[in-house]
Amino acid sequence: MTRAAGSGARRTSCPRCALPVLRQLVGRRAALDVTADDTRYTAAAAAALRTPDRLDWCVRTTKDGPDLRWADCHRRSAPCQHEHVVDHMCTAPQVPARPAAQRRTHRTTPVPTGQLTL
Numbered sequence: 001m002t003r004a005a006g007s008g009a010r011r012t013s014c015p016r017c018a019l020p021v022l023r024q025l026v027g028r029r030a031a032l033d034v035t036a037d038d039t040r041y042t043a044a045a046a047a048a049l050r051t052p053d054r055l056d057w058c059v060r061t062t063k064d065g066p067d068l069r070w071a072d073c074h075r076r077s078a079p080c081q082h083e084h085v086v087d088h089m090c091t092a093p094q095v096p097a098r099p100a101a102q103r104r105t106h107r108t109t110p111v112p113t114g115q116l117t118l
């Protein structure tokens with residue numbers, strides 16, 4: 001069994017909502033920076049929570065702690081016996097990535113100036 005160097009999930013908390021999350025780069029080539037809720041589900045429950053924007057991850061417990069894997073176990077016929085976690089969906093208020101009105105977009109005025117009071 002080969003593992004990428006430094007793999008294994010890191011227990012941390014979301015910088016925005018402070019919920020406990022697991023962070024890990026999952027995958028050997030195109031690694032995904034995963035932030036998952038530190039809540040364990042059965043494979044079936046995690047699959048039910050799964051959406052195109054929210055993946056679930058198969059958790060293997062190694063001597064170094066939890067290790068997240070792609071949940072390709074759903075494709076197998078036998079149900080996965082491992083615990084699963086799902087991507088963290090942050091509930092903290094979204095901070096705008098860039099300040100609004102920083103860039104002036106040309107916008108046509110709906111009413112010409114001077115006709116507003118009639």
Ligand SMILES: [Zn+2]
Binds near residue numbers: 088
């Ligand atoms: Zn969060």
